[in-house]
Amino acid sequence: MKSSGRRLAAVAAGVGIAPLVTVVLPATSAFAHGYVSSPPSRQAQCAQRTVQCGEIQWEPQSVEGPKGLRSCSGGNARFSDLDDDSKAWKPTAVGQSVTFNWTFTAQHSTRDYEYYLGGKRIGVFNGRGSSHTVNLGGVTGRQKVLAVWNIADTANAFYACIDLQVQ
Template identity: 50%
Template sequence: MHKKTRLGLVLSAAVAPIIAVTLPAPTAGAHGWINSPASRQDQCKTGVVSCGDIKWEPQSVEGPKGQNNCHGGVGRFAELNDDSKGWQRSNISANQTFTWTLTARHRTSTWQYFVGNTKVAEFNDGGAQPGATVSHNVNFGSIRGNQKVLAVWNVFDTANAFYACVDVNIR
């Protein structure tokens, strides 16, 4: 092998790792779902309800902000909108703690909780980066009975949010 060719290969091999380390890392996407009380994603993940892809990706229900559905507009997770799928209801009190599991933390504007078209709670994080779990105590006021709670995690620095639905019986 020619000396210049060999020198070029050696230099390339030495410089490539340095370049790779100094390049900016891609930004981690925000991912999360409610695991307590068990959301529809969590019921899929744990096998309580038979589901498709969401079983492997409970954290991936991400879509544009402002939606009012369980699947965040992600077509392959549309089964999360199917109210007849056999979702188990959790018996909860009018003051209930909801806990999110976050697999990738991302700066947060707000966390919102809805029953139907009524926003029952909002928590403003003002752009703070959450920890690996986040809990909120939601007061449902006079709302009682079988309800579907839509929880929304609004990301601070993107146009997206994460969505989770929780089937509950508020006592």
């Protein structure tokens, strides 16, 4: 009877501590956020092992940095592989307009989505949504588009670069 009493006390203590552990432990990258999955962004290609990359292969949704950056890594040194244009990124063949589809692992309040080509903004979409069709403005050949998801209630954004072969 003594051992069952100790087990009951241990269970009760565990139940009492569990809410504290949940509050005290920080969130990990597993609860992170979003990326362009189609056409496959560089981080999607890393996650699919199409291209050999560093840590980003485990968390393609985590390319987060301050708003206003123009880098594929979002200024995050851990994901600097994404900034390396010499890697074997596989471009997706597209026409003059392309639909970018985002995959979200955690929702955030959205300010807007921006799309850049050669440093020039080629599209902006307000509000919610996970799919945006952008006109590429007459360019052809190999191109890199930077997609930015600007969060409304923080100073951060999520970044994704997509390699395209425009017909």
